[in-house]
Amino acid sequence: xxxxxxxxxxxxxxxxxDDSYSSPIGNTFSSPGDASGRRRRRPSSTPSAFSTPSPTRxxxxxxxxxxxxxxxxxxxxxTGAGRGRRASSATPIAATPxxxxxxxxxxxxxxxxxxxDVRPTYVWGTNISVEDVNEAIYRFLKHFRESSSQSEEDxxxxxxxxxxxxxxxxxxxxxxLDVDAHDVFAYDPxxxxxxxxxxxxxxxxxxxxxxxxxxxxxxxxxxxxxTRIFNLKSSTSMRNLNPSDIERMVSxxxxxxxxxxxxxxxREAVFRCLVCGYYSDPVVVNRGQITEPKLCLKEECQxxxxxxxxxxxxxxxxxxxxxxxxTPDEIPDGGTPHTVSLLMHDKLVDTGKPGxxxxxxxxxxAMTVRVGPTQRTVKSxxxxxxxxxxxxxxxxxxxxxxxxxxxxxxVGRSTEDITFDEEKVKQLKELSKLPDIYDRLTRxxxxxxxxxxDVKKGxxxxxxxGNALNLPSGxxxxxxxxxxxxGDPGTSKSQLLQYIHLPPTLLSRFDLIYLILxxxxxxxxxxxxxxxxxxxxxxxxxxxxxxxxxxxxxxxxSYARRHIHPQLSDEAAEELTRxxxxxxxxxxxxxxxxxxxxxxxxxxxxxxxxxxxxxxxRFSEWVENRDVTEAFRLLEVAMQQSATDHSTGxxxxxxxxxxxxxSERMRRESLxxxxxxxxxxxxxxxxxxxxxxxxxxxxxxxxxxxxxHLNDLRNAVSTLASEGFVAVxxxxxxxx
Numbered sequence: 162x163x164x165x166x167x168x169x170x171x172x173x174x175x176x177x178x179d180d181s182y183s184s185p186i187g188n189t190f191s192s193p194g195d196a197s198g199r200r201r202r203r204p205s206s207t208p209s210a211f212s213t214p215s216p217t218r219x220x221x222x223x224x225x226x227x228x229x230x231x232x233x234x235x236x237x238x239x240t241g242a243g244r245g246r247r248a249s250s251a252t253p254i255a256a257t258p259x260x261x262x263x264x265x266x267x268x269x270x271x272x273x274x275x276x277x278d279v280r281p282t283y284v285w286g287t288n289i290s291v292e293d294v295n296e297a298i299y300r301f302l303k304h305f306r307e308s309s310s311q312s313e314e315d316x317x318x319x320x321x322x323x324x325x326x327x328x329x330x331x332x333x334x335x336x337x338l339d340v341d342a343h344d345v346f347a348y349d350p351x352x353x354x355x356x357x358x359x360x361x362x363x364x365x366x367x368x369x370x371x372x373x374x375x376x377x378x379x380x381x382x383x384x385x386x387x388t389r390i391f392n393l394k395s396s397t398s399m400r401n402l403n404p405s406d407i408e409r410m411v412s413x414x415x416x417x418x419x420x421x422x423x424x425x426x427x428r429e430a431v432f433r434c435l436v437c438g439y440y441s442d443p444v445v446v447n448r449g450q451i452t453e454p455k456l457c458l459k460e461e462c463q464x465x466x467x468x469x470x471x472x473x474x475x476x477x478x479x480x481x482x483x484x485x486x487x488t489p490d491e492i493p494d495g496g497t498p499h500t501v502s503l504l505m506h507d508k509l510v511d512t513g514k515p516g517x518x519x520x521x522x523x524x525x526x527a528m529t530v531r532v533g534p535t536q537r538t539v540k541s542x543x544x545x546x547x548x549x550x551x552x553x554x555x556x557x558x559x560x561x562x563x564x565x566x567x568x569x570x571x572v573g574r575s576t577e578d579i580t581f582d583e584e585k586v587k588q589l590k591e592l593s594k595l596p597d598i599y600d601r602l603t604r605x606x607x608x609x610x611x612x613x614x615d616v617k618k619g620x621x622x623x624x625x626x627g628n629a630l631n632l633p634s635g636x637x638x639x640x641x642x643x644x645x646x647x648g649d650p651g652t653s654k655s656q657l658l659q660y661i662h663l664p665p666t667l668l669s670r671f672d673l674i675y676l677i678l679x680x681x682x683x684x685x686x687x688x689x690x691x692x693x694x695x696x697x698x699x700x701x702x703x704x705x706x707x708x709x710x711x712x713x714x715x716x717x718x719s720y721a722r723r724h725i726h727p728q729l730s731d732e733a734a735e736e737l738t739r740x741x742x743x744x745x746x747x748x749x750x751x752x753x754x755x756x757x758x759x760x761x762x763x764x765x766x767x768x769x770x771x772x773x774x775x776x777x778x779r780f781s782e783w784v785e786n787r788d789v790t791e792a793f794r795l796l797e798v799a800m801q802q803s804a805t806d807h808s809t810g811x812x813x814x815x816x817x818x819x820x821x822x823x824s825e826r827m828r829r830e831s832l833x834x835x836x837x838x839x840x841x842x843x844x845x846x847x848x849x850x851x852x853x854x855x856x857x858x859x860x861x862x863x864x865x866x867x868x869x870h871l872n873d874l875r876n877a878v879s880t881l882a883s884e885g886f887v888a889v890x891x892x893x894x895x896x897x
Contacts, residue, residue, distance in 0.1 A: 287359065323338070331378060343392055396414055402501070408524065409525055415487055425478075432454055441458050504546055589720050593779055726782070740793050829876070832869065836860065
């Protein structure tokens with residue numbers, strides 16, 4: 162961007178905690194500037210374990226930039242390290258502090274040492290050797306195996322757990338490897354302690370060791386793979402987070418209450434000269450700032466202040482800010498829930514939605530807060546947040562209904578929810594072969610609720626869902642089933658719209674609409690009361706019911722949604738066509754021109770989705786006639802409750818689409834026409850007015866067989882007044 166000033170900085174970091182979060186993570190060790198020798202700098206007079214990190218985590222001047230090892234993305238916010246680069250060797254390059262603050266303390270004299278003098282590299286302020294940590298990580302990734310009853314000789318013949326996982330990531334071209342912290346502790350407790358205490362440094366070495374293994378397995382693999390740690394030994398409560406946890410790895414459990422929109426965060430910037438049109442090489446973001454070139458980098462031009470930012474050539478990364486709140490069971494009596502902000506990047510973006518209960522693993526960070534947006538002075542109070550490394554959903558009662566492709570990258574999902582071993586699949590398939598599996602699943606859905614079997618069956622179909630269809634022309638048909646449950650408080654069904662405050666256009670999008678009425682019936686009330694009372698007593702006979710537990714039900718539904726995709730057979734398609742025509746025929750009354758719409762094309766789409774869901778319940782690859790028959794029955798039961806015209810006793814879809822039945826519309830039109838005729842007979846233009854009660858008596862004389870109310874007359878007169886036919890003054894009507 163052109164500027165009159167000699168130098169300008171494009172600030173990409175937040176000026177205050179209300180703007181946005183950045184994660185400027187540096188490194189406390191770096192590569193030497195010369196391969197032939199290293200020089201030890203004098204340590205700072207005030208050493209600190211959290212000294213100001215160098216701008217870059219790894220820098221090499223003699224190495225090929227394309228082979229420079231790069232740590233994970235979460236540790237590169239604001240650093241100068243590029244992304245997607247591969248480590249050049251199995252061992253991290255020996256490090257020399259990049260500043261006097263970064264130099265490790267030493268009691269030795271002298272201002273340097275020879276190239277032949279091999280010295281270990283330590284993380285600043287600690288006794289952690291980079292080489293030792295890299296070696297321990299490599300051994301863990303290479304040799305860790307699950308504990309089993311096999312002998313050590315047999316176990317050595319089995320490939321390591323994470324070596325197999327790395328090959329699976331390479332096969333699916335993934336970009337992250339999930340590492341269980343319990344496995345790290347079981348293999349090397351000292352490595353686990355260092356990882357939790359110094360996550361920034363250890364995770365950077367973790368990524369390098371991982372990429373070295375990747376280069377050995379597949380030298381042609383170009384993607385950068387990050388390490389995501391989860392399942393720490395202990396989980397920390399939000400209330401117990403304190404300054405001693407800053408820069409440490411923590412694990413929190415809570416509920417997501419708010420998610421921001423996806424924020425594009427610039428990683429590399431490209432500038433163009435306004436004079437000659439020369440494009441610069443990508444400039445890496447350094448601590449949230451991009452230094453704009455003062456001169457054109459082309460030797461023939463070198464115009465001053467002529468470089469402008471080219472947005473469409475810059476590289477951006479996804480960022481999202483999420484608010485995590487304590488779950489209700491963790492809030493003490495009389496207390497208010499605590500919250501903490503989460504900073505998510507790349508694949509972690511949109512892995513959780515408000516209402517999800519999750520377990521988050523991340524680094525507890527502190528960020529400075531500026532006094533003003535244009536001032537460099539910062540406050541003494543810091544704003545804390547969690548730099549998220551891994552997120553796992555912990556609510557096992559929620560069904561796995563996501564895209565099957567998410568199985569390839571299980572970030573954000575519990576491994577128990579997405580893994581189906583052979584034994585589990587065999588058990589589920591045996592369940593699907595039971596002749597009463599449909600009824601058994603219905604009983605397993607909310608078993609404590611008495612009756613309402615048809616409502617449960619409709620909800621069961623919603624859990625399984627149908628197949629989404631995308632046509633080459635661009636048209637698409639949803640596979641999800643929409644159901645509306647309304648607890649009607651004893652009012653007539655024709656008043657559905659005014660009680661639920663939904664427009665007819667929205668109501669027509671529901672496949673099934675159930676009105677749960679509370680009707681007074683002595684026998685029904687007695688059975689319901691006995692059922693509720695029995696829930697408070699231990700009855701062995703009633704306790705042993707033929708129902709599935711929640712985990713089995715969840716696994717059954719999840720497996721069906723992912724692996725079962727039934728198709729319509731010829732017989733089922735013919736049955737759907739015949740049944741739809743029969744439903745439409747019911748709207749024709751013999752000997753009358755009156756016609757009522759009893760079904761619309763939306764209903765046949767709903768029937769297809771319900772039929773596919775019923776076939777999924779049986780783990781069937783084909784929709785059969787019995788599925789279509791049951792789908793018609795469920796649809797008719799729902800419409801009998803929500804779309805039945807009381808005056809005719811038939812199903813009228815106009816009640817759903819417009820809120821008024823066809824018979825009611827015809828009655829209103831007849832009343833309006835009769836009222837118009839009476840006014841024309843009894844009243845002269847500009848003559849005396851007529852009271853509404855007198856007009857009502859005349860209407861009752863001419864309309865026999867149906868009751869006319871004063872409100873009906875008021876509606877008819879209002880319609881005539883809007884047409885300019887009459888004028889209404891209080892309870893009097895005057896012809897215009």
